[in-house]
Amino acid sequence: MANETITDDIVRDFFKENKLYQDGKIIIERQSTKNKKIDKLLKNASKNGDGKGYPDILIQYKENPELLVVIENKAESKNHGENKNKHSKYAIDGVLLYSAFLSKEYDVLSIAISGETIETLKVSHFLQLKNTSEAYSIFNDDKLLDLEDYQKGFETDERKFNQDFQELLKYSKILNDSLHNLKVKEHERSLFISGALIALADKAFCSSYKLKSPNSLAKLLISTIEEKLNTVQNKPVVVDVISSYSFITTHTILSKEDGALKNIVEEIDEKINNFIQTYKYYDVLGQFYIEFLRYANNDNSLGIVLTPPHITEIFTEIANINKDSIVLDTCTGTGGFLISSMRKMIKDASGDSAKEYKIKDEQIIGVEMQHDIFSLVCSNMYIHGDGRSNLIKGKCFDTDVKNIVAKYKPNTGFLNPPYKTSKNDDAEFKFILNNLEQLEKGSLCVAIIPTSCVLADKGEDLNLKKMILKNHTLEAVFSMPTELFYNSKVAVATCVIVLKAKEKHPSNYKTYFALWRDDGFTKIKNLGRVDYNNKWNKIKEYWLNNYKNKDEITGHSVKKVITYKDEWIAENYIKVDYSTIRKEDFEIFIFKHVGNLFILRKIDVIGKKCKKEAVVTLKEKEFKYFNLIGENGIFNIEKGERLNKNERVKGNTPFLTSTALNYGISNFIDYDVFIDEKSINKNKITIDMLSNVFYH
Incomplete structure (x- = not known):
């Protein structure tokens, strides 16, 4: 006769043999709990619906108290599967019942088990995150795993990451307000955070900073930053990087007001440092920088457009990054591409510590010109396990910089070049050509640039397109989401361009074009544009599979022979x-x-x-x-007129700009101030720079 106690004993003994249990790092309880909070949550969790109920086995991690492992066992496999609300009969129903109660305060890993021998156990895993109503399947293995594997799987789960990242974004708003109240300037806020995180990596600092006076703590913070940065792989950091942090010691509030500096450092440790330790090689500082610039950069005067992390991640997939890649980013910014590359390369190294050291020491190269940003990327790379050893301060076009880069022989290029805002700025294609020239022959260069570059049919950009095809191969172009840089408060239509270095574009070669318009991200108040509904992973997989197979899919992708005179954009060719x-x-x-x-x-x-x-x-x-224009065309196409903000006088005439809201109407202006009959949209279809289309 089947006996559920046998199953309970098998499962409990399996986990008691685990090293974490033997080291005293976990608590295993059976059909009861001494934890008052858990006990209170289970007061109405009886499987029969009449009062308190307990799972067969409950596991708590002492070092991760927010995670609970809940196990429900059945002796016979016929009682394993879910059958809606029969909680006492089926293992899955029972364990998900407990999960529903406990997830009000915990992240719950639920395990349903059936069988009477370790070899024949049937196992199903579910994860229900705190304050959510859904438990979803996790771990494909139909077997029990080690407690270390459960913790690692939980920490690296995409939905868990999204939840934690959204909490981090919420905190970034709170932290920004706190730093604003402390009178820390916008451009210094990310540097301050990076400095605190560097210092918190030092045991001596952690054990003493709470006891220091404000002035002593400010000095200790600076000296710890200098010491940590100067001991990285025996390569001293540029002196003026340290000077970027000097404002902390002279700041009126941070260096003098009791508790101000100590409290904010303590908060950074709790909220940000824990996130970084859990999710390694992720450009957290870049995200905070974006958040702070939403206040400091309202007119985009700083010209900084930081690449969203999911895009830096997909770049590494496009370029097939592996442990032997040598990555060059000639417009480094906060280091997003380098950090994503380092994550993928180290993963591919599979625990080989010597290879990991070599990756950080020789295979990550970044060039950045702006002083504050260079200081930030040095700190950022240190926080993520160094990788900053080959950061070069200077212009990517300078011969001295090129000579340093040449020593490393990079075989992968990434960049998000500065977007041209005036006639005197360098064209985006110049930065791409510069990157290509420094790569080994046959290497891939992946860049994200304004769509206007690839549409060019005259002037400098057309000549640069010609130069690109003369010396390199245009492999692919992807049209990106129209609001990709929403978090940076930049409205520009962009595309990703993939080029093969130093191999002339063949005359009959078919370039791959695809519409990557919907990445699943949603605009959420106080969070910006985020993967709120967890769609990104599936979309990314779909995009990459089609690209790597060069699949032509109606409405999505096409292969086309092009010349420099053509428009390099998917919309021009896809039916x-x-x-x-x-x-x-x-x-x-x-x-x-x-x-x-x-x-x-x-x-x-x-x-x-x-x-x-x-x-x-x-x-x-x-x-x-139909032909849109021409002899038999059905439309007359006209270009709109630009009207700067200072020329807009309030009135009753709707004014159209690049916005998806209210049919493109951003405000109302006085018609008499700007009289131009062709600018008045009567019975017209308007298309703005972000491809928003409206009928007026």
């Missing part, structure tokens, strides 16, 4: 998949249009009922291609 257009798409468009008319007070009543009762069905054969 619309009319089979995906639904009646609902037209209804949404109509509702938006009617809503726009209501906002403009053209109508005062909106009714749901359509005057025409007949049902309209859409068929693919009803669609065909």
